Amino acid sequence: MAAVDFPAEIRDLRTTYGSIRDVTDVEALRATIRELSEQASAPDLWDDVDHAQQVTSRLSHAQGEAERIDRLGRQLDDLEVLVEMAEAAEGDERTETLAEAGRELEQLKAAMGQLEVRTLLSGEYDPREAIVTIRAEAGGVDAADFAEMLLRMYLRWSERHGYPTDVYDTSFAEEAGIKSATFKVAAPYAYGTLSVEQGTHRLVRISPFDNQGRRQTSFAGVEVLPVVAETDQVDIPENDLRVDVFRSSGPGGQSVNTTDSAVRLTHLPTGIVVSCQNEKSQLQNKAAALRVLQARLLERARAERQAELDALKGADAGSWGNQMRSYVLHPYQMVKDLRTDHEVGNTSGVFDGDIDGFLESGIRWRRQADRASA
Incomplete structure (x- = not known):
């Protein structure tokens, strides 16, 4: 030695x-x-x-x-x-x-x-809190189950670090898992840290829902947005909104499933739809849904500005977030980031929220990519 x-x-x-x-x-x-x-x-x-x-x-x-x-x-x-x-x-x-x-x-x-x-988190919105949405994609019931596994993973990661979370909306799938979920991570730099998680996640395993025990590949998408600050100009005229109220579905406590407290907002000019059903009152749900809508409109404006800059530079903007990580449970155990090549064999630890290594390598990779394209 x-x-x-x-x-x-x-x-x-x-x-x-x-x-x-x-x-x-x-x-x-x-x-x-x-x-x-x-x-x-x-x-x-x-x-x-x-x-x-x-x-x-x-x-x-x-x-x-x-x-x-x-x-x-x-x-x-x-x-x-x-x-x-x-x-x-x-x-x-x-x-x-x-x-x-x-x-x-x-x-x-x-x-x-x-x-x-x-110190590498120097982007315009990096210091913000984060709004995270997880959606089941291709793969049927396995994809819905995988989306719920990812939801737990991020909530456990937040819990490990003492970061408060607030689940705004959960759409449960019929057989198992979730169709989608949206939650907020209330910690400074949550957006800068978690933004490297955005993209498509892939799970390979023996499906617990296949009675023939076949291997199944399923996908879930992760979207990460910065929470809108008071200084942001995100004005939404009332005429641009359609507000629908409905009864909450899925698990819930007293009053959650017994009144029309859930709120769905449709932004008519863009067609963006958000909903919130996990708060106790219709007013609280509308306020939470409005925060998510503002965050999506802010991100839309940022993406449009970035597209204009890329066009001026002649850059190939590319979707680096797609197919960003694989979780393999069969025939071997491994989680691998497809951008950074960071990988671990402790899959249960990852699904229990031990993802700091992936976050750190992703942040370093993004900084290098930004410097290369500058």
Whole structure:
């Protein structure tokens, strides 16, 4: 086993750490924490529940981000001290301390790499929260089941990171699984992080719904949109909307399935249709559906601007999101990203929300692709 050049490794880590602090703008982050803390301590904060939840969520995330950066700095200092102790020791103590320093180095490099990915999220909408829609595509009941597996995967990923989620709408399939689902991930940079998931996902397995036990390939589509901010100009005249109300379907608690509280909005100029049925009241469902519609119109406008720029540059815009990942459960176990070649064999872990490796490699791949096309 080759000896580790600890001084060189530590110098590289300090350079990376300095870049992370510069891009994150730690002083501005601390100023934001102070401002949000003052808002959170206001006695009338909870008079407006939605605003209060936004403030406390942003404060929690900012505090977590600051602590994460500070913790890495402390770990880097501790590693340097540990290496100095190893150099001063002799015999078995020296060997054991160097081994411990090696383990600490690898853990620190991994943690630093994860945080460094955040510095790559510099797109216009990357800091936004995300609205994610999953749809079953080709594959019949297997596709509907696969769509539900993906829904659970993303909700579990959010739960692992402590990100609040709000499921706006779920359309259940007749036999199993879902036709579609739309949910919000309420965390800063959720859009920038999850946007690399957009595209077609493919599942290969022995179908549990085929009584002959044949292998089945099914597909599900993932759409990721940024949540509309107050500064965005997304005006929707009432005359451009058709509002339909209906009774919610599928699993639900008291009042959910007993009144016409579900809302479907149709944007007449574009034909875009969104619905929400998971809130308790018709008013809440309409507000949630309107947020999704605004997000889709914002993305439509962004895509049109990008198409114009691509045409001016003569670029081939290409749909890199299509066929972006394969989940193979038979005849072997593997999940592979078809853009980055990142793959893992622990398929159950992936479906339980362990997708950070795919997200990080996707973000790095996208940055490289953006630079190549610039």
